Each structure stands twice: as C-alpha cells, then as structure tokens.
Amino acid sequence: MFSVLKVNTMAKKESIKGDVCLEVHDLVKHYPIRLGFFKTLVSKDAPFVHAVDGVSFTIRIGEVFGLVGESGCGKTTTGRCVVRLIEPTKGRVVFKGKEILSLSLEREIRKLRRNMQIIFQDPYETLNPRMSIFDIVSEPLRIQKMCKTEEETSERVREALVDLDLVPPEEFLYRFPHELSGGQRQRVAIARAFVLKPELLVADEPVSMLDASIRSEVLKLLIGMQKKLHTSFLYITHDIALARHMCDYMAVMYLGKIVEQGRAEDLTQKALHPYTQALLAAVPVPDPTARRIEVVIKGEVPSAVNPPSGCRFHTRCPFVMPICSKEEPPLMEMEEERKVACWLHKK
C-alpha cells in the first residue's frame, strides 16, 4: 500500500517536472591566448581565457530558462556552445536525448539546427542589408528545404510576420532592413528564428538595444510565440529585473561558473549567494521614494585569464571567510530546484 502511494507521488512529481529538452553537463570553453614569438619560447604553458568553466543546467520543454550575469561572465559563450556556433573545449550537450557535440557531419548539424535557433543582440547587424525582408525570413526555410513550392514558402513567411505583428505582411515583404525601425528589425529577426518552429530558441540579449517602450512590446510578442509553439527558451541577459519577468527558471553566472540557480521568483525574492544579492541591490528602481543605491561590492570583475583561487567571487565578497580563497564551493542543492555555490550555505 505504502509503496503504491510512493510510486504515485513519484509519477506526479515527474509529470510536474515535465520532459527535458536540453541538458548541459560540465560545459567548458577555454580560449587560448596568442603569444608573441619570444613569449612562446619562455612561458611553460600557454595561457587561456576561462570563458566557461564547468557549467551544467537542464531546460525542460516549454520552459524559459534565464542565464544572468555581467558582461564577460561567459553567458553568451554558453549560449553559442549550446547551438554549436562555438565548439566547446569539454562537456556534453544533450538535446532531446541526442548528444550534439558528437555530431560531426555538416548534414547532421544542419538537421539539428532546424530545431534550435538563435536570436542575436543587435538587430542592426544581424540582418543582411542587401536582402529583402522576404528573403531574410524565407532563408531558413530554403536552407532546410522545408517547403516544396514557392506558394508554401510565401505562406509560411507571411504567417511568421503576422505572428510578430508585422501587419499587413505585404507592406514588409519587399522592404529592406534600413527602412525599418529598430523594434521592427528585431521582430524580423525573431520571425526568422520562429519560421522553422524550433523546439529550442536561444535569445542572446534580444532587447538590450531597444528603447524601454518598444522593449516590452517585443518581449510580449516573443513570450506569446514561445507559449503558442511551446518552445523551450534559453534567455541570456544582464538585466536581472527583466529576467524575473521573463523566466520560469534562472541561473546566475560569475566568471564562467554558475553561482546560484532556482525558480526565477524564489531567486530574486530570496537570493542566497552574495553576488546575486549585490546584483539585485544594484538594479535601480523606478520609484523615487525608495532611493537606495547601495554599492554592496567594490571593484570590478577580475580577469578570466587567471581567475581567483577557490570561490571566484571571494576577492569582492563582503562575507569572505578563510575557506573561500582555498577551496572552491560546489553547487549545493539547498531545497528542491534551488542550488547555490557558496560556503555560507554549507549545511
């Protein structure tokens, strides 16, 4: 009787958790630094930029996962490794049960990319200025040979434009990127990513170049599409306030490592890691009566060539202890779906 009950709750838990779309295990990316001729003779081993240093996370189907951190923390590199635009040094990326880093044939990678797409930061640079909007949005369909006839292609492009509120589509199809505003361009870039109906979408700071009033409009469309197609979403951003509004689940990165992760709401309302707390305290609030610029931490992010020993944050941490500079804290599970890498929280 007892065991039956246990099995039932187990099954329930599984169904809440949902199926996994993407698993990243111990992802590492080191960029070698090119030395001059003399230095290559003198120095023993070549230095590396430790861009990403052992990052693991899972994204479930239909979930929005936020990767938050300051510039240079490795969040963009992680995003690009996931879609294999950059070859990682080490680690495993499993997409729907398939190991994607072991794929070597161009054909296989192309097939994979049908299901994973990426949106970049700058809508001014990611659209080819010599291509019309129709050509831009239909290019993925042509590359993937998704449509048999011209009519079908045109139909899908129109549909994608309408989905992103670029209406009427006829008005946009034969225009060029320079004729559109920043917000419209980013919507074209999003339409291009969604035209293949991907299962995983990586969005790398998709709205940081846009004005506030246009930003929320674009985000609404983006989330609307994500809900409609039940796409899994890796959302990369430096803006923790925006991540709170966008994401279900969130991980905070510092110098190539995840320092804290958990449900977006838990993490922002009850931050455990001192770095997350500092990040939250630095966000300005649009409320003049709540004035509080508290600079909790001093200095800037150290170099990723020689990251600090032990916990990488110990050089700036207000709660630093002797152990912090010696031993690296593991990512410890605090409660369900809540992990933190900090010696303060060692049980």
Add this chain to the structure above:
Amino acid sequence: MPLLEVNDLLMYYETDRGFVKAVDNVSFTVDKKESLGLAGESGCGKTSAALAILKLLPSNARIRGGKINFQGTNILELGDSDFRKKIRWKKISMIFQGAMNALHPTYNIGHQITEALLMHENISKKEALERAANLLELVGIESSKINRYPHELSGGMKQRAVAAMALACNPDMVIADEPTTALDVIVQAQVLKVMQELQRKLDLAWILISHDLSMIAETCTKVAIMYAGKIAEYGDVVSLYKEPLHPYTQALIAAFPSVMGKKTELASIPGFPPDLLVPPPGCRFHPRCPNAMDVCRKKDPVFVKGTGKDHWVSCFLF
C-alpha cells in the same frame, strides 16, 4: 533667479527632405544644486536640447527661436569665441554619450584632462597635472593611474575619467548624456554613487539625460519627460512618479520591470515614435495614445498644472 532657464527653445535640423523638428518649444529651469532628469526615447530630442545649451550643435542645426538664459545672460546671443572663453567647460560642461569612446586612444588620461585645464586656465603644465591627479582622486581613481592609456582602464574607470574631465574647470553645471548606458548594473551603481557624491560635495547642478526612468528616479530631483521634440510632462520627481498624469509617462513607467515587490505585467506602448520630418498634427502622442480624443488630433495641448507644487502636464485630459 534660476541658474539655467530654457524658454520656448525651437531647434530644427535642416535636411534634404525638409526640417526635422527636433526640439519644439521646450522650456525648463534648473536651479543651483538641482538635478534635472531629461527622459525620453531615442530620437525625442533630449540630446539636441543639451547640445543647444552648450552650443555644440552640428552645422545643419538651426535655432529658430527661444532663449537660453544662464546666470541671467542669454547665451544664444553670445558669440562663439566669447562663449568658449566664458561659459563652455568653465560654467557648463558635459559628459558625453558613450564616454568610453570619448577618450582619445593614443593619449594618456592625464594628458587629456590637462588639455582642458591648459586651454581654459592660465596655469603651468605642472600645476595642471597636479590638479588632474586631484580630480582623479575625486572620482575614485588612484592618482598613480594618471599615466594610463584608455585601453588600460576598465569601462567604469573610463567613465569616471570622463567625469573628471568634465569637472576640470570647476563648472557650475554638468550635463551628463546617458552616462552609464554601456556599463553593467554593479558598475553603473558605483558610477552613479560617485556622481551623486560629487554633486553634493561641489554644489553642482546636473542635467541627466537618459532613457532609463529608474536611473533618473534614483538620482534626480526634477524630471522632464520628452516625446517627439516636446515636453509631455514636467515636475518634481516624487509627484511625477507617484501620480504620472500624461498617458505616455504612465506607460513609460509601467514599462520598467521591478526586482522587488509584486510582479506586475510589463506595459507596452504600441506603435513607434513619429517621424519628426512630418510630425502628426495636434498632440504628437495621439497615434499611440490609448485615451486619444478628437481634440487631440486637431489642436496642440497646452501645459496645465498638475497636483504637485511644480508639476505640469501637456495633455487634453486635464
């Protein structure tokens, strides 16, 4: 008498396709020790208004009317060389947008700060270097870094070095144009704190130009919201944020996500800012306004007093 008084400033850019009405009847005042936030989307004319105050407008800009009184003199009537000798940098200085790129890459920062000092004040090079070192200390950079080149400094330090440059000649007023856009949140908070301390220490008046309303809320005492070349709402920071009257201000404030407190849905403003070559007739916000009425399409709204003591709004709803 206010330190700076801008009255009905009218400034157009002359282009091949006609006049771009970038600043259209803009008025505001800044008192001593006061900080004014000039907020709005890109292309709303906030930078143009600031450049007009410093007389740094590009050659195709035409000032068509209005007055800019600084300490009682109309600076629009001053000649270029007079303005350069008496006002620019000595009385009003500016921290430019993208200050990270405003530094010359092949001169060290000491050289770049002393350049302004030697240009405007009759002092020796040695004295100038001493003062530059003091300025760097003031903004929180060790004076030993005076011989560093811009590429050797981090983003936050470059930003502070540019602030030191703006303070070189003890100005009464500093205009900061998007001083923290390219910085990360933590560094942004550090730079803003330094700027606030400086304002208190040196009794400066600031004009802070930004699209980020939350940043203005934290640093300014007065706010002017600009839309398409006009001021939509103007007032002290508390009454404007607590009781925003103009539909544009309301939407703009609601568009900012908050980290603390209740999670609210982000508001958005449909549509796009208008083309200033042919701005819409009547209220310029009416094509995007949820409360647009017939009168909005026909007549220009005038300023009406709001609830706060110095709170004005340009909208027909009131």
